Amino acid sequence: MGNDTQPKQRIVTDAEAGYITRVEELAYELRIQEVMTRDVKTVSPDMQMGAVLEVFRRARISGAPVVHKGRLVGIVSIEDLIHALRGGDVAAPASEYMSERVITVKSSHPVIEALKIFTQEKVGRLPVVDDEGKLVGILTKGDITRGLLRALQSDYQEEELKKYRVSHLFADIASDRTSLILRYNVKARDFAHGGRASSDIKRALMRLGANPQIARRCGIAVYEAEMNLIIHTTEGGVIQVEIEPHQIVMETTDTGPGIEDIELAMKPGYSTAPEEVRELGFGAGMGLKNIQRCVDAMTLESTPGKGTRLEMRIYLQPDEAFSGAAHAREGKAQ
Amino acid sequence: MTLQEIITRLNLTLLTEGRDFSQVVPTSGYTSDLLSCVMAGARRQGIWVTLQAHANIVAVAALLDLSAIIITEGAQPDAETIARANEEGIPLLSTPRPSFAVVGQLWEMGLRDDGNA
Numbered sequence: 001m002g003n004d005t006q007p008k009q010r011i012v013t014d015a016e017a018g019y020i021t022r023v024e025e026l027a028y029e030l031r032i033q034e035v036m037t038r039d040v041k042t043v044s045p046d047m048q049m050g051a052v053l054e055v056f057r058r059a060r061i062s063g064a065p066v067v068h069k070g071r072l073v074g075i076v077s078i079e080d081l082i083h084a085l086r087g088g089d090v091a092a093p094a095s096e097y098m099s100e101r102v103i104t105v106k107s108s109h110p111v112i113e114a115l116k117i118f119t120q121e122k123v124g125r126l127p128v129v130d131d132e133g134k135l136v137g138i139l140t141k142g143d144i145t146r147g148l149l150r151a152l153q154s155d156y157q158e159e160e161l162k163k164y165r166v167s168h169l170f171a172d173i174a175s176d177r178t179s180l181i182l183r184y185n186v187k188a189r190d191f192a193h194g195g196r197a198s199s200d201i202k203r204a205l206m207r208l209g210a211n212p213q214i215a216r217r218c219g220i221a222v223y224e225a226e227m228n229l230i231i232h233t234t235e236g237g238v239i240q241v242e243i244e245p246h247q248i249v250m251e252t253t254d255t256g257p258g259i260e261d262i263e264l265a266m267k268p269g270y271s272t273a274p275e276e277v278r279e280l281g282f283g284a285g286m287g288l289k290n291i292q293r294c295v296d297a298m299t300l301e302s303t304p305g306k307g308t309r310l311e312m313r314i315y316l317q318p319d320e321a322f323s324g325a326a327h328a329r330e331g332k333a334q
Numbered sequence: 335m336t337l338q339e340i341i342t343r344l345n346l347t348l349l350t351e352g353r354d355f356s357q358v359v360p361t362s363g364y365t366s367d368l369l370s371c372v373m374a375g376a377r378r379q380g381i382w383v384t385l386q387a388h389a390n391i392v393a394v395a396a397l398l399d400l401s402a403i404i405i406t407e408g409a410q411p412d413a414e415t416i417a418r419a420n421e422e423g424i425p426l427l428s429t430p431r432p433s434f435a436v437v438g439q440l441w442e443m444g445l446r447d448d449g450n451a
Contacts, residue, residue, distance in 0.1 A: 191388070191389070191390065192389055192414070194389070194390045194393060195389075195390055195392070195393020195394065195396075195397065196393070198393065198397060199393055199396055199397065199422070202396075202397060216378070216397070216398070216399065219397040220373055220397055220398070223373065223393065223394070223397050224370065224373065227369075227370075227390075280386065280388055280390070281367045281368050281369045281384075281386045281388075281390070281391075282368075282369055282370075282390075284368035284369065284370040284371055285370075286368070286370030286371055286373070286374055287370050289370075289374070290370055290373050290374050293374065
């Protein structure tokens with residue numbers, strides 16, 4: 001007999017989980033008064049059922065609160081109307097067919113309270129009253145759905161706006177030369193945080209709307225430079241990334257010990273990393289080679305006993321440039 | 335071939351948070367314990383087989399957009415590394431078997447692209 005007849009498990013993806021949570025959150029955040037229909041069609045208890053039908057038809061509704069002298073006395077729905085029609089009793093007053101048991105909700109309560117009632121009770125609509133008990137609106141499941149969708153839409157627009165603002169940084173700020181500088185301090189031997197700065201830089205570039213391939217190349221180049229600071233320097237160093245619309249310049253500087261023979265250091269496989277560092281998988285002697293592969297220009301300057309400065313440049317092609325860069329250039333050409 | 339199929343066939347232990355791995359399709363494979371070699375050789379969406387288990391493997395995988403890391407010979411990453419992998423969305427998979435056996439199994443399953451073809 002087959003033993004692999006386990007039912008398929010449905011795994012909720014993060015995106016779905018996030019979405020569900022947000023809708024649930026909104027059901028708690030949104031007040032009933034924000035989603036209800038304010039223009040309530042009401043009928044009086046002595047209105048004939050035939051006239052009630054006309055009200056429903058004109059307003060395209062399927063139920064209405066029954067109000068007498070400003071007081072809510074019942075609710076009449078399409079089902080009540082069908083009852084009356086079936087008995088040929090259209091001349092009867094609404095008070096005869098309406099249901100007197102009216103469940104109301106308060107306008108200041110969160111939407112979730114209304115949702116609970118909708119799942120527990122067989123009602124299609126809930127009259128909404130204010131704190132004094134005065135009828136101020138009416139609520140259907142459709143109102144809630146529309147309200148939640150509206151709120152989600154405005155959430156989405158806010159997020160889009162944030163993204164837009166960041167990615168248009170270069171377009172929105174007028175100057176002869178705009179650049180964004182990111183600085184990171186890297187401690188020597190801090191293997192636990194190795195790769196933090198490069199990950200952060202890659203993420204920042206993505207947020208700025210960089211081409212993903214460019215962000216990856218920067219990430220790899222800075223990672224190798226960052227690890228060099230961690231593995232080889234005496235006191236760590238600083239990573240500085242200057243982002244401009246047309247280029248990204250990454251630079252690491254440290255205060256020693258410096259490189260004795262740069263040509264030798266550039267050779268693939270050559271490494272001065274100590275054994276315990278190599279055991280961790282570092283010091284393969286590939287770092288500088290990897291950097292060279294990822295960037296368009298690389299400058300390595302070092303003075304033994306003083307320190308090292310490594311500059312890496314990536315030039316952005318017009319189609320890789322940050323949003324608005326082309327616009328900025330046009331502006332300059334005028 | 336999906337990451338879920340790989341996890342099932344190779345009987346890998348998932349160390350990070352669960353996700354729908356039947357939607358993740360590794361397109362190539364790479365194995366090395368030297369991080370700079372991985373930086374140079376592993377490809378986007380690739381799967382990386384290594385016996386390194388320290389926090390830096392997560393940074394490497396995140397920078398390269400790898401689809402998963404298979405940590406071999408039962409090497410155990412610490413809690414901070416696992417937390418960081420969760421943060422970066424990099425699945426960490428563990429097996430007591432050596433890298434050679436894992437790569438062999440992946441090859442037999444049909445994952446033969448080394449990303450450098």
